[in-house]
Amino acid sequence: GEDVEQSLFLSVREGDSSVINCTYTDSSSTYLYWYKQEPGAGLQLLTYIFSNMDMKQDQRLTVLLNKKDKHLSLRIADTQTGDSAIYFCAERWDNQGGKLIFGQGTELSVKP
């Protein structure tokens, strides 16, 4: 496909794990990113992964990369109500000056 694709909504209970999935477009992308947007704010970088890695862990966050399937996921362990936000996946188009192309965002709702 031509777009970075994410599901629009995810709802979990507090304390559970959340997994947000993304399918990207360019198999040659060297970097892939997860950004978080809280209400009334811009996007904030959560983490990124270099394409020669298949996993990156940072505290409660785990990023998994499957280059063969062009699939990226973000796992949030022990999800808290403060994690409620929109999560954007993005890929870097190296052959077009390094610009970032974003998905439409997944709205994560964490219920107490």
Add this chain to the structure above:
Amino acid sequence: ETGVTQTPRHLVMGMTNKKSLKCEQHLGHNAMYWYKQSAKKPLELMFVYNFKEQTENNSVPSRFSPECPNSSHLFLHLHTLQPEDSALYLCASSQPADVGANVLTFGAGSRLTVL
């Protein structure tokens, strides 16, 4: 002041008005961007400036006119907009776009409503 600052945060305009959005960064970055965020759609990259030179115009209608007088400031001039242009306009900055991980720092956005 640090980070990326956008003004105004909210703007309501008629279709015949002329207005401008402003973005300022004090991070020492040399690349600046305008993105359009509409509900349930991917973020749309509109314009990219590297070292004050426009390097990307993503088929944006001419009623949107960017200006980058220096590496710290970016404007989006708006003229004869349509109701479908109502959206959140996000400014971002980074080190030169083709260098390293190209991590973007975003402003909080300008919410535009066209009546």
